[in-house]
Amino acid sequence: MNSDILWDILIVGTGPAGMGAAVNARIREKKVILLGAENGSDRLAKAPEVKNYLGFPEISGKELMDKFIGHAVGAGAVLEKGRVETIYPGDEFTVVTRDNQLYRSRAVILATGVQQARLLPGEKEFLGRGLGYCATCDGPIYRSKEVAVIGETPEAEEEVNFLAEICSKVHYFPSYKKRGLQVDPRVEVYKEKPMAVLGDKRAEGLALPDGKLPVAGVFIIREVAPAEQLISDLKLEDKSIVVDRMMETNIPGVFAAGDCTGKPYQVGKAAGEGLTAALSAVSYLDKKA
Numbered sequence: 001m002n003s004d005i006l007w008d009i010l011i012v013g014t015g016p017a018g019m020g021a022a023v024n025a026r027i028r029e030k031k032v033i034l035l036g037a038e039n040g041s042d043r044l045a046k047a048p049e050v051k052n053y054l055g056f057p058e059i060s061g062k063e064l065m066d067k068f069i070g071h072a073v074g075a076g077a078v079l080e081k082g083r084v085e086t087i088y089p090g091d092e093f094t095v096v097t098r099d100n101q102l103y104r105s106r107a108v109i110l111a112t113g114v115q116q117a118r119l120l121p122g123e124k125e126f127l128g129r130g131l132g133y134c135a136t137c138d139g140p141i142y143r144s145k146e147v148a149v150i151g152e153t154p155e156a157e158e159e160v161n162f163l164a165e166i167c168s169k170v171h172y173f174p175s176y177k178k179r180g181l182q183v184d185p186r187v188e189v190y191k192e193k194p195m196a197v198l199g200d201k202r203a204e205g206l207a208l209p210d211g212k213l214p215v216a217g218v219f220i221i222r223e224v225a226p227a228e229q230l231i232s233d234l235k236l237e238d239k240s241i242v243v244d245r246m247m248e249t250n251i252p253g254v255f256a257a258g259d260c261t262g263k264p265y266q267v268g269k270a271a272g273e274g275l276t277a278a279l280s281a282v283s284y285l286d287k288k289a
């Protein structure tokens with residue numbers, strides 16, 4: 001079981017920032033796990049050529065990413081595919097993934113990249129009050145009730161199918177390019193784009209172009225979950241994680257690096273911040289020991 005191992009440093013995100021952190025934490029002989037995407041970073045993989053990363057004047061984003069992965073894994077970091085949903089602080093951190101895997105770690109580095117999603121009106125207001133980002137985690141609250149799911153990635157279909165098993169009705173709003181939806185026949189699929197989450201004290205429905213759809217709960221499934229959802233009380237400014245020069249966040253034992261800490265969104269900055277975050281995490285652990 002994952003939770004049998006206590007990691008020294010768990011890194012959320014497998015882009016240049018996460019890999020930079022992993023390599024440097026491994027050089028300091030820490031037990032390191034990276035959770036994220038198998039290909040490292042979708043963003044970097046999309047760059048046809050990167051011309052400004054020192055030492056590699058002519059390289060594609062994908063080639064550079066493959067080198068980063070090879071370096072980090074070669075240095076002994078464990079890389080696992082997984083989408084982190086929640087991080088619970090404590091004497092040690094408990095990290096829960098979308099598929100309900102549990103990990104334990106003594107320090108955490110957030111390297112989740114930039115949040116590109118535009119939030120729906122009402123989304124922030126009702127988060128945790130009838131609106132959630134993880135159907136596997138919160139679905140049982142809506143057992144035998146009607147829910148709506150807005151899916152921005154095909155991964156959402158798995159969550160929709162899980163909800164179809166336990167809810168009285170699932171209304172599904174996929175917003176990605178559909179190549180044959182794989183959803184339970186009980187699910188009602190819509191072409192419309194919801195315009196807002198409606199409610200008073202809790203989310204009570206969605207605003208659609210032709211009126212209101214009342215539901216007991218709303219789920220929004222995105223490729224990247226907003227940083228504030230990962231760990232409560234994490235300090236943000238303009239959607240970026242607030243860090244000091246040592247990449248420390250406002251939560252002891254939690255560090256952040258890369259695009260998620262703000263502009264400029266560049267590979268060199270991400271890798272460098274990953275290095276600093278790793279060194280700070282190592283010094284935090286050494287002081288605790």
Ligand SMILES: Cc1cc2nc3c(=O)[nH]c(=O)nc-3n(C[C@H](O)[C@H](O)[C@H](O)COP(=O)(O)OP(=O)(O)OC[C@H]3O[C@@H](n4cnc5c(N)ncnc54)[C@H](O)[C@@H]3O)c2cc1C
Pocket residue numbers: 012013014015016017018035036037040041042043044046047048049050051052053082083084085111112113114223224225257258259260264265266267268270
């Ligand atoms: C088309 C394009 C061209 C670019 N060209 C250049 C260039 O020429 N030069 C340059 O310097 N930069 C370039 N960039 C920017 C560069 O790609 C980014 O600055 C860099 O990838 C940031 O690294 P990062 O590790 O901070 O974040 P990312 O590369 O975005 O990696 C973050 C990773 O974390 C994962 N993640 C997020 N949330 C979670 C979670 N909850 N659980 C698990 N995993 C999670 C994401 O899936 C992603 O894999 C370009 C970007 C694009 C899109």
